[in-house]
Amino acid sequence: MELNLKLNLDASTLKADFPLLGREVNGKPIVYLDSAATSQKPQSVLDAMDDYYRSINANVHRGAYYIADLATTAMEETRSKVQRFIGAASPREIILTKNATEAINLVAHSWGREYLSEGDVIVTTIMEHHANIVPWHILCADRGTRLRWLNLNVNGNLKLDDLDETLDGARLVVLSAMSNVLGAIPPIRQIADAAHEKGAVVVLDGAQFVPHLPTDVAELGADFLAFSGHKMCGPTGIGVLWGREDLLEAMPPFLGGGEMILDVTTEGFLPNDLPWKFEAGTPPIAEAIGLGAAVDYLADIGMPAIREHDRKLTAYALRTLPGRFGDKLNIHGPADTSERGGVLSFTFGDIHAHDISQVLDGEAVCVRAGHHCAKPLMDTLGVTATARASVYLYNDESDIDALADALERVGDFFG
Amino acid sequence: MELNLKLNLDASTLKADFPLLGREVNGKPIVYLDSAATSQKPQSVLDAMDDYYRSINANVHRGAYYIADLATTAMEETRSKVQRFIGAASPREIILTKNATEAINLVAHSWGREYLSEGDVIVTTIMEHHANIVPWHILCADRGTRLRWLNLNVNGNLKLDDLDETLDGARLVVLSAMSNVLGAIPPIRQIADAAHEKGAVVVLDGAQFVPHLPTDVAELGADFLAFSGHKMCGPTGIGVLWGREDLLEAMPPFLGGGEMILDVTTEGFLPNDLPWKFEAGTPPIAEAIGLGAAVDYLADIGMPAIREHDRKLTAYALRTLPGRFGDKLNIHGPADTSERGGVLSFTFGDIHAHDISQVLDGEAVCVRAGHHCAKPLMDTLGVTATARASVYLYNDESDIDALADALERVGDFFG
């Protein structure tokens, strides 16, 4: 019974938790279909941050007084919440960053510069977000490492026929657990196991995955996992790097400053213990507390229920939209909802994505248009831009229907 | 008339703008004297962030729809506000970071690794915060550069007798515009001019200065300036690096990811224009908007008035506290309030700072105890820790009196 309940959620009820979703644009109720860019925030998250600022705002870790202690405790609780949320072994493995991008850069700068050198191979995939490409380009330019790319198969997921050859000699494998363009969820465990067999370390970009699917780092088999708070009902300004403790322990610090040291002299410094070794300066305190509230919110609904809801809604869209628009509408990515999330990138006739989203905006339908920070993938797909609608726990079928109605209007306008 | 008014502020009225300052601790009204660690936030800042989340929350820069456009505009407005607040030449010179620490690390990683090499000399001072020491230690370890230190004079400010020799051959000079322990404000322009004469580039750590004094980067004569939002009535999770446009233009990117590129291929990437070149990933959007509101709040009161208020209150403390405690109380830093801010580090008999702050906490008086992230300075002062009371625009003489009363209780307890 309990279990069954936990696999259902009522999006229309949840919608009421999100203040922004009650607003109108252009005299029409907003239809927010851009959660892959950033999610909306429930009242409980806004309240948690407001409460912090109103009652316990103080800098953390270094204050002995009452409210400083409360602030420290509240912030450190988030670490444990995140730890449980992703099945990490210890809060020491949870590094708070400003976003997923910084988390990936941290691995590139610290682990990458420590362990990789001239000629070493980093395997990545053609469907990566720039956040998981550019840090490696910078590392390659700096250290002479080389990138090798996994490509797409005809289903819009990763092509793994040549996985073994591609991984040959790889020291590092970096990939997205869910594409922010295709929605594709690759067989992560399979890739991680194959990578480990070759002795490579695996970095997962979980920016799209963690907000939408139950996450267990042990099950995924990764060594590092990066994600952002703002895509999972949390605030901007906070992200997470999870890493295996033994790896983090052996890595040199990245940013230098307060909190990340045990001792500093004119001659040098002694790094602090994990996780603080990687957290220089005043952390995003309110943001960490907001993220903690977001994790509570999601855990309360249940990630399996959220995944199932996403899946059903995606299936609904994949069924109804082509039904209405036929060949004119081309939705990228896997057709099978068991290997994809609720990110729907599409082209619509030869109308440019920017024009599509402009007309949709007139109907209060918010979708993204552009390269979605995935230019190599755009090149592979042979497009310069797509429009992208993406769903989350607060969307329901009426939102997909509103998208379809608005697309009719696009057709009329540019038809 | 107008001008006169602008040199006065009424702290007891302003106090009402700050929700936290209305709370009680231990049944007593809170006496917040830890603004050097982090400031309290006025209602207007909390409202700005809440409004963002409730009505225009969307990812910036890449969205063509209505609320995404409003979010982008609101965030970019902060850049112009900050630009005007510090007298920068262009919003292109304003890089948003997560805190002052990241801003300094950005300079160390990007400018430092590009322009410095084996044997090059970086001049710093013994009164720096770890945020302005450790990044340079890391750079030295990586590149073989060397640190040279400016010391203290008997007044608790920088000793400049040997400035010219110390600067000889220096490529970079990094210093705090106001010490977070001594309150000391060194003659910044003099040092910057001397450094420039030697061809060195000057990095100012403005974490304590910018929140408390009128700031004009042209007048200060610096090349880079770093500061944090949370110490100037803004939220956590946001900081600023200002840099001279020609220097920023010539620097390689630091963090890689979305937003900081113009183009990405499997072969490499083309960095974006300033300031976005240095802003990888989803920026701290709500935090930037909060910082904008904080800048408005401060500008409205007027920085000259805030400086004058700080100065008067510091003078009051420097006069009344020794009056009550005599030699038992030793306040570090310059006695002349024209060369110091409202940061009062002190030792009290041989009672450890941690014990002092514990007893003060019982009286709802919040002060910091410890090394204040300035261990080399602690070594120089010959202490392991100090207690530190610091004031801001919402403090008044009654707060200093409350501190004194609480110190009496410390004396009783450990006497």
Place this chain on the structure above:
Amino acid sequence: MPALEDLYREIVLDHYRNPRNRGELPCPPAKRAKGFNPLCGDEVIVFVEVDEGGRISDVRIDGQGCSISQAAASMMSVSVKGKTLSEARELERAFKTMMVIEGGGSPSSPADLGDLAALQGVKKFPVRIKCATLCWNTLSEGLTTE
């Protein structure tokens, strides 16, 4: 919110559907410049040839983008072809002045701009301004590169 018809004027849609001066030019003698709109992935490539008399003797547009960036480039190509460099720069200035949202300078009379004035409505959709100005920045880059 302003009406979509302000943005997508008939003449704009016509330039979008039937772009003028589309194609490439051999370089040299022409110069080539590529502009990106990082917001939406638009790419505009401008080929421009200047004759000995300092006149823009030919201009071609390549690349992909939204209706506004494509139409703006097409309209630009028509308006600068045959103009002297300084006349072209004057047009650029006038066009950008029209596009500026807030204050500063007297807006040039749309009359001076000919068909380009039809892009006036873009101003009401600020995110699209870059789409309309991208081609001008790219042209300007093409004219100044060695």
Place this chain on the structure above:
Amino acid sequence: MPALEDLYREIVLDHYRNPRNRGELPCPPAKRAKGFNPLCGDEVIVFVEVDEGGRISDVRIDGQGCSISQAAASMMSVSVKGKTLSEARELERAFKTMMVIEGGGSPSSPADLGDLAALQGVKKFPVRIKCATLCWNTLSEGLTTE
């Protein structure tokens, strides 16, 4: 908020004012370990000498810190001197169990801890817990380093 007297018990203040086993030991035969409390700058240096029978024959405390960290180190030095390594570890475990704020394991009876039980009140001031446990971590490091 709990009363300050819970934190600063008489016996604690006595150890703070009159620290036992203060000083250094020649290394070798003793071992030396240094612990930092990054929160407040406390430094505790522990010198520990273990005889052939595996007993802690001598222990000295150096460094600076607040009353709690100094008193805790002094009290620790008294309690472990003459104990076997495993007895010392048992004490450490019991002491830390007493200091743990939430759940997990039955708290050891303060009786087993002797004077150390006076530090029980520290638990009510969570930021100070590290002050009280720093010396134990440092001792443990000293005993395990080669």
